[in-house]
Amino acid sequence: MEIRPILSAMWRNRTGSVLVAVQIALTLAIVVNCMFMAKSRIEFIARPSGMDIENIITAQSLGFGSDYRHDETIDADLRALRALPGVIAVTPASGIPMSGSGSATGYKTSMDEDAPRETANYYRFDEHAEQALGVKIIEGRGFTELEVRRADDENYDRMPPQVIITKAYAERLFGDEPALGQLIYDGLNESAEVVGIIEHQYGAWVHWSSFDNVMWFPQRQEGPSIRYIIRAEPGQRDALIPVVEQTMQELNSSSRLVRNVRTMEETVATSYEGDFAIASTLIVAIILLFVITGLGIVGLASFTVRQRTKQIGTRRAIGARKRDIIRYFLTENWLMTTIGIVIGTVLTISLNYALATAFEIERLNYVYLVIGMGMLWLLGFVAVAEPARRASNVSPAVATRTV
Amino acid sequence: MFLYNLRLARLSLMKQPLLTGLMVLAIGVGVGACMTILTFVYSLTSDPIPEKSDQLFAVRLDSWGPDEPYDDRRPDEAPWQLTHADAMALLESPVPTRHAAMRKAVFTAVPENRDVAPFLTLSRMTGGAFFDMFNVPFLFGGTWDEDADRNAENVVVLSKETNDSLFGGENSVGREARFGDDVFRVVGVIDEWQPIVLYYDVNNGPNNDVEDVFMPYTIGDRREIDMSGNVNCWKDEQIDTYFDLMQSECVVTQFWAELENEAQVAEYQSWLDRYTEGQKALGRFERPTNNRLSTVTEYMKIREVAADEILVVMSIGVLFLAACMFNTIGIILARFIAKAPVIGLRRALGASKAAIFRQHLVEVGVVGLAGGILGLLLSMLGLAGVRAMLSDGDRAAHLNLELVLIAIVIAVSSAIIAGLYPTWRICQLAPAGYLKTQ
Numbered sequence: 001m002e003i004r005p006i007l008s009a010m011w012r013n014r015t016g017s018v019l020v021a022v023q024i025a026l027t028l029a030i031v032v033n034c035m036f037m038a039k040s041r042i043e044f045i046a047r048p049s050g051m052d053i054e055n056i057i058t059a060q061s062l063g064f065g066s067d068y069r070h071d072e073t074i075d076a077d078l079r080a081l082r083a084l085p086g087v088i089a090v091t092p093a094s095g096i097p098m099s100g101s102g103s104a105t106g107y108k109t110s111m112d113e114d115a116p117r118e119t120a121n122y123y124r125f126d127e128h129a130e131q132a133l134g135v136k137i138i139e140g141r142g143f144t145e146l147e148v149r150r151a152d153d154e155n156y157d158r159m160p161p162q163v164i165i166t167k168a169y170a171e172r173l174f175g176d177e178p179a180l181g182q183l184i185y186d187g188l189n190e191s192a193e194v195v196g197i198i199e200h201q202y203g204a205w206v207h208w209s210s211f212d213n214v215m216w217f218p219q220r221q222e223g224p225s226i227r228y229i230i231r232a233e234p235g236q237r238d239a240l241i242p243v244v245e246q247t248m249q250e251l252n253s254s255s256r257l258v259r260n261v262r263t264m265e266e267t268v269a270t271s272y273e274g275d276f277a278i279a280s281t282l283i284v285a286i287i288l289l290f291v292i293t294g295l296g297i298v299g300l301a302s303f304t305v306r307q308r309t310k311q312i313g314t315r316r317a318i319g320a321r322k323r324d325i326i327r328y329f330l331t332e333n334w335l336m337t338t339i340g341i342v343i344g345t346v347l348t349i350s351l352n353y354a355l356a357t358a359f360e361i362e363r364l365n366y367v368y369l370v371i372g373m374g375m376l377w378l379l380g381f382v383a384v385a386e387p388a389r390r391a392s393n394v395s396p397a398v399a400t401r402t403v
Numbered sequence: 404m405f406l407y408n409l410r411l412a413r414l415s416l417m418k419q420p421l422l423t424g425l426m427v428l429a430i431g432v433g434v435g436a437c438m439t440i441l442t443f444v445y446s447l448t449s450d451p452i453p454e455k456s457d458q459l460f461a462v463r464l465d466s467w468g469p470d471e472p473y474d475d476r477r478p479d480e481a482p483w484q485l486t487h488a489d490a491m492a493l494l495e496s497p498v499p500t501r502h503a504a505m506r507k508a509v510f511t512a513v514p515e516n517r518d519v520a521p522f523l524t525l526s527r528m529t530g531g532a533f534f535d536m537f538n539v540p541f542l543f544g545g546t547w548d549e550d551a552d553r554n555a556e557n558v559v560v561l562s563k564e565t566n567d568s569l570f571g572g573e574n575s576v577g578r579e580a581r582f583g584d585d586v587f588r589v590v591g592v593i594d595e596w597q598p599i600v601l602y603y604d605v606n607n608g609p610n611n612d613v614e615d616v617f618m619p620y621t622i623g624d625r626r627e628i629d630m631s632g633n634v635n636c637w638k639d640e641q642i643d644t645y646f647d648l649m650q651s652e653c654v655v656t657q658f659w660a661e662l663e664n665e666a667q668v669a670e671y672q673s674w675l676d677r678y679t680e681g682q683k684a685l686g687r688f689e690r691p692t693n694n695r696l697s698t699v700t701e702y703m704k705i706r707e708v709a710a711d712e713i714l715v716v717m718s719i720g721v722l723f724l725a726a727c728m729f730n731t732i733g734i735i736l737a738r739f740i741a742k743a744p745v746i747g748l749r750r751a752l753g754a755s756k757a758a759i760f761r762q763h764l765v766e767v768g769v770v771g772l773a774g775g776i777l778g779l780l781l782s783m784l785g786l787a788g789v790r791a792m793l794s795d796g797d798r799a800a801h802l803n804l805e806l807v808l809i810a811i812v813i814a815v816s817s818a819i820i821a822g823l824y825p826t827w828r829i830c831q832l833a834p835a836g837y838l839k840t841q
Contacts, residue, residue: 015828016740019733026726030719037715062523064511064583157643187639224629257511257523270794277792278712284788285436285723292429296730299425303737355718359711 024340029347032372034282041279050200052134056264063224068255070223086236089131094124094221102204121203124219140196143218164196168212301387313398322392329388337380412766430774433727435781440720447709456699462658465693468637484654498671499660503530507632510582524615544576544591555621559587736825750834763826771818
């Protein structure tokens with residue numbers, strides 16, 4: 001295959017070739033960076049939570065007025081909710097994990113005032129928490145019924161003597177030492193013993209770097225607000241939502257509001273919606289850009305073919321085969337694409353560098369650059385195929401006709 | 404002449420409808436993508452109260468603990484909120500024209516009509532000056548007076564929606580409304596009012612709705628209320644009750660002041676500095692003095708209302724438009740060069756370079772306009788998509804007249820910029836060479 005005539009044809013129309021190459025370069029830079037960022041978001045959203053989110057319903061009860069009795073209301077709610085068919089377990093909760101709202105505070109491993117503190121997102125649950133959340137306690141045990149403090153307990157404001165923590169938090173607090181049976185201290189040096197270790201569970205804030213620093217206290221949240229985490233048997237969740245709401249309404253609707261009876265899936269999706277929106281936007285941008293660039297190549301190639309009808313006819317008349325004509329256009333396009341990809345590689349890396357410097361974005365994984373190059377080569381090939389085929393069908397007679 | 408050029412443009416564009424369509428599509432998609440993102444960024448960064456945004460100041464004092472800054476990432480910033488005690492002290496300052504402390508709380512509204520179920524309301528606990536400071540429009544009545552603030556009276560201003568639920572939309576001024584066990588006197592009802600960015604409280608979420616009811620901040624000084632919103636603490640204190648929290652070093656309250664000129668700002672700044680110096684003598688404010696006054700737009704920037712992610716997507720959007728433009732330039736150039744013989748003929752018959760230039764500029768302008776209109780339609784589609792994905796994207800994802808004009812300007816000017824080089828190129832062609840081949 002003789003490259004020289006192609007190069008000389010491209011040189012004669014160098015501006016046009018450069019424009020195509022620049023467009024391909026920009027496409028590569030944008031597509032690769034978008035792909036990489038979209039992938040990071042999707043992986044971020046898909047992180048395993050440790051909980052049985054698909055089967056969990058959450059609900060809130062908010063008391064008001066002087067007739068409201070917090071503990072009695074919770075007792076009645078729990079009795080009724082636990083008796084519902086299709087319910088595996090229920091725990092009263094101070095908050096809903098992965099909801100974006102919760103409480104956190106720092107704890108340390110010794111009485112020493114200057115001991116380093118590690119922040120944990122804490123929850124108040126009862127002895128059914130392990131079942132209700134569907135998490136796994138891998139060392140020690142869950143809470144017992146007697147350990148759980150009611151909101152009217154006289155010692156409610158003291159730190160409870162037992163806590164359960166996640167493995168991740170245990171490792172951040174105690175390093176390699178076993179955490180089970182150890183004491184942890186709050187800022188006022190009240191202490192609690194670690195009685196159980198959870199394999200993995202996420203806390204309240206999906207964007208927090210210590211998202212898996214979670215601690216449970218055997219306590220009921222004080223009034224007037226209480227939440228319930230209700231785990232349904234597989235397949236029962238959606239049917240249970242109206243039943244849960246009605247059950248709670250019937251028990252007490254004169255001194256409390258029943259709110260936000262909904263799936264945990266919905267809550268989690270809301271927490272991730274910004275990430276989801278950005279990932280979707282990036283993916284739409286990738287698709288659109290591919291379509292535009294592909295159509296651009298088709299348009300330009302078709303146009304060139306029409307412009308060069310006479311030359312093609314002449315070439316055919318002096319002995320070029322159809323195959324040669326097709327190969328000519330494919331090679332020409334391949335050359336332009338390749339020049340574009342070379343410029344694009346530099347552009348991709350610079351764009352990623354600029355974004356990473358300005359906005360704290362991860363450095364590019366070069367696998368995505370290779371994927372992007374492959375995709376663009378393929379796109380160029382597919383886009384030029386039809387115009388090239390049409391060129392090959394130009395009859396040699398054309399050369400004589402228009403003279 | 405312009406009309407003649409338009410007719411030429413039409414003829415030329417109709418000759419290759421597919422290529423023309425492709426150019427319009429490329430510009431349309433580029434502008435559509437860019438406008439979708441720009442709309443979002445614009446909503447989140449534009450000045451929400453331009454008539455006085457430089458007179459409203461978010462007030463912050465650095466009361467945080469000595470060991471580490473409030474925000475590790477930005478150690479120079481003071482905490483976003485004040486302690487309750489500091490807020491009450493600042494309310495005594497004679498310097499600002501107006502000022503208001505504020506926090507959020509939850510109340511259960513109990514309608515007189517027993518058939519209407521009680522419902523949850525979010526309350527902004529603030530000062531009577533709030534409404535004048537932020538230019539809140541009233542439907543009925545008005546704000547409460549200073550005595551109500553001083554004596555922590557049970558008075559309430561309702562949102563239009565809450566007034567509809569409680570009083571069926573009637574003028575309820577002077578009537579009584581029950582919240583939990585307490586009876587409040589209605590003094591005003593505000594009209595529909597919803598800034599795109601809830602700029603007076605970006606702490607609790609800049610996309611939140613305006614509250615359902617407004618009550619005197621001082622009520623929370625007198626009795627326990629169900630707080631909603633952020634509480635941040637640094638000190639190891641025994642905090643068991645609500646009142647422990649109110650007297651603690653925890654920051655719970657936001658504070659705004661209205662200062663009309665630089666002299667007043669300077670005077671207030673030194674008043675604040677004197678206040679914190681006095682507190683230092685009592686063993687508080689152990690960090691270096693760092694009392695901050697930030698205007699509305701400054702504070703929105705400090706609090707990063709337009710998150711990094713959105714700015715990243717915006718830079719991608721601009722590059723996206725650029726890629727679409729290179730696509731268009733390529734097509735325009737190819738088309739114009741193919742037209743060289745015709746242009747040569749026109750030049751030979753006496754058309755000046757300038758006339759040729761104008762003619763082709765009109766042609767690309769028409770393409771730009773068509774692309775701009777397509778881009779607008781696409782950005783509406785894009786914004787509908789964004790609204791579907793974001794529960795609170797509703798307000799930010801709307802086009803307004805200004806943005807529509809910006810879209811058209813972007814489309815036409817980028818098409819003209821894209822057309823400039825090809826147009827210039829064909830004007831440079833020597834007519835003679837092309838005449839020979841005819």
